Amino acid sequence: MNQSTAKTTGMLAAFESPAALMRAAEKMRDAGYTHFDCHSPFPIHGMDRAMGLKRSPLGFIVGAVAFCALSGASLMMWWMTTVDYPLVISGKPYFSFQAYVPVAFAITILCSAVAALFGMLILNRLPQLFHPLFESERFAKVTDDGFFISVAAQDPKFDIYATRQFLESIGSSHTEVVEVE
Amino acid sequence: MSVDAKVHKEILIAGNPQFSTITEKISRIVESKTNKVWLLLFGAAVSLLLILLGSVGYLLWEGIGIWGNNVPSGWGFDIVNFVFWVGIGHAGTLISAILFLFRQRWRTSINRFAEAMTIFAVICALVFPSIHVGRAWLLQWVMPIPNQMGIWPNFRSPLLWDAFAVGTYFACSLMFWYVGLIPDLATLRDRAKNRIRKILYGIFALGWHGGNRQWKHYELAYLILAGISTPLVLSVHSIVSTDFATSVLPGWHTTIFPPYFVAGAIFSGFAMVMTLILIARRVYHLQEIITMKHLERMNIFMLVTSMMVGYSYGTEFFIAWYSGNPYESFAFLNRAFGPYWWAYWTMITCNVVVPQLFWFKRFRTNIVVMFIISILINVGMWFERFVIILTLTRDFLPSSWGWYWPTKWDFAVLIGSFGLFFTLFLLFIRFLPMISMAEIKNVLPQADPHQHDDQRQAAIGGGSV
Structure with missing residues (x-):
């Protein structure tokens, strides 16, 4: 399969610590992103408010x-x-x-x-054994000591260049585009 | 700094490890080659399990007559063992649910372990009533299933309550345990090197990716499960005690039974967690995760519940005298000074006298002492149920008094049930993370998303009270 069939499903940005992830989440929320998620090996207290999420029903x-x-x-x-x-x-x-x-x-x-x-x-739409994020090798650390923000391509504000730049400006140590073949 | 922040920052894991150190340390137990001690223990456990299978097979073939139960003591080892095993399970739910609701963060080091123990203990417990019904192949009749006789089970019978309560307890404990396991199964999936492991752990991890949109529902589900397990665990042993308390026998027909049984259950369960954890801690070098602080707190729990149990024994005696009922008084004097006096005094020694050593910090923090005491407590709690059952041998009419003595098949099933328990437990230790990695990471100081705020406050010399 050649490169052109790959479909961009979103972007993944790594952060150093729970504190950095939380501050970045607040900035994502304030910048108007809606289809993003903060991934961490354990639940982070206060993240719901930082992401602007409602309480679970x-x-x-x-x-x-x-x-x-x-x-x-x-x-x-x-x-x-x-x-x-x-x-x-x-x-x-x-x-x-x-x-x-x-x-x-x-x-x-x-x-x-x-x-x-x-x-x-x-x-949670589980079980869902495949997720585009699993394509990223780096993402395997999310269940160990990795902290990530993922932005889905269906987010109205998603733009491969602008989003990447924004993620880097709010403290991401590494960003990558998530693609599914 | 507020009190809350201080509580929050209590160091629970020794050596201030990184997140990845925790992952590595706990996952490696599951991923590395089989430990020789494990193989040895597993062989022993499976041998005992075969004894259980053999004796239950013979029981089904031959009938309940192979056991020692007979008039007047229609109950014997089967019920003793049932109550013993159900009781053991209770500490697991107490640690995982009640301590969770009370925000006792030190529980994270032992909760997975204790929950697994609960499930396996309840499986052992369920064996006994199932085989004691005599015709185990008609067990479905305890459930309200339409049948050719058009009759329904008697919902007013405590024995039926038991079936529902213990069955529910098993199902809820299993679901609670599994929910707790999902993030850790995902860790094992992501670390898996070979394909079979990746697929198997992948299936059971259900596609967990640790997003906060998942954690949000997950955390609430965990909280709800803890919330409903709390009244459940208190009700289960209360309902078990009604098997006795709703009868009109002297020594059984008392209102103290439900709280007394629940306290005893938590007492014996903590002792069992202690026995198992001391072994696992040594074999797998978990001293940094399960620290002396954890062990000491468990010992304090045992001391408190031991006194509650001791208080119940005292109250029973006082009420037997105060009631002025000659049968009631006799039942208790007979327990202490009758033909089975040795069972009674074993119970008192192991359950009330020995745990008093935990008043002293020296004993409370001594591994050898706590290991021996934890085993003695389990012996004592088994004898407590034995003493209660033996009340059956001498009730109202001296002409109908009798004697109960177990046969070799009674002992075979008892020993075999330990085989079932340890086989399941060893399999758990081998294939699943025995300590909750996600929860341990959460109690490390660096997991606090506000940690830098505090440092900043300290730097500017501020800080609120």
């Missing part, structure tokens, strides 16, 4: 699932023990709610945990 998703699971589990047990096959057990009412709390609680917790895990994966 995951809490609402899990909350809604938990509510449905709690009512669904209670309704299921109520129907099974009072409607479908009523059984008198130790002379108690058919649906003495106290005795049904442990199972309802366990089902609620289980569904919430599943929602938290899969909600996170869906919001």
Whole structure:
């Protein structure tokens, strides 16, 4: 395959430290970039605000699932023990709610945990085993001690020359164009 | 400098390493050639696992009669071992979830380890009720699955609560553990030299690229999982204790059981984490990451929970006398001075007396002492459950009193369960990073994005209080 088939998907810029990455993120945000991401081996406290990101909606998703699971589990047990096959057990009412709390609680917790895990994966669009950034050799350090800003080509402000110049001006030690063949 | 900033800057990892030193040190354990000590231990663990498989096979073929449980003691080693293993799991969730919510950053060195222990301990625990049901091939009947009889499980039974609680506990612990593993699996993927490793770690890392847009959702998911694991872990052992407490037997029918069981569970779990971590720390030279500070804090946890357990033993005795119920008083006198007195006093010695040594810093920071005490605590906590079960041998009518003695198959399953536990644990140590690299990096001083601000403040002689 020759060089001309390569498609530019964005730009990658390396930074020296979490502090440098955070300051650069603030400048990217202020310069009006929207399709950029800050990559680091660990989460950096305060980065959401530096990048101008909104809070993750995951809490609402899990909350809604938990509510449905709690009512669904209670309704299921109520129907099974009072409607479908009523059984008198130790002379108690058919649906003495106290005795049904442990199972309802366990089902609620289980569904919430599943929602938290899969909600996170869906919001992150994972699993996605290929990503254009993986083409960069340098980027492998992101899970070790590398700090990067990536700008996607679909960003309205993206321009191969201007963006590179800007990234260098805000402290990047190395910039490269990310291409996929 | 504010107090918060001081707490934030506490040095948790010795030697002030670079980020890459941490990656290298922990990944190398997984990437290097198999350690001889590991091979030896793995061989031993698999042999014990074969004992478990053999004895469970014979049990399924022959029936529960091969065990020592019989009227009046219908419960025996199976339930003792079940409660023992579930209890061990609790420290893992306490370290990973509750200490996370309380922002105890020192937990990062031990949480992965402790979570793995939780999962494997719960697997061992689940073996026992599953084989004790007698017809293990009909286990699905505990779940509300439509069947030809048109009947549903009894949701008012504590034994059914157990199935739901422990099953949920296993699933949640597994998901929590996996979420924590994703960034570290990505590290192993990026470091992999051969293709098979790259593909396998790549699949399980799910394409993680460490972007803040991923971390944002990831961190919240982790927080939510910690938040829901916290009430879960407190409820699991409470529900296990209702297996006993909802019966009307003297010595079992008490409201103290749920908190008493939870405290005991955390106590035994910390002891197990300690035993395992002391070995791993030595074999893999992790002294800089798991420092004496971590070990000492775990010892303090053990001291506190030991006193909670001791207090519960005392309260049980006091209430037995104060209730004026002759059966209740007898049950407790019988525990301490009846035919199984040795089990009772083993429990008291190991759980209440020995851990008092941790009052002294000299013992609290001595590796040999803490290793021995951690093993004694596990012995003691096993005996605690044994003592509780043996209440069954002498209840109301002296004419129906009996004796319980385990058979060789009881012992085989107990020993075999350790084989299952250690086999899984050793596989974990060999193929997955046993310490959370991403979290360790996060507690290093240079991970703080504001570190230069502080230096600047110091330089101009400023600094807010």
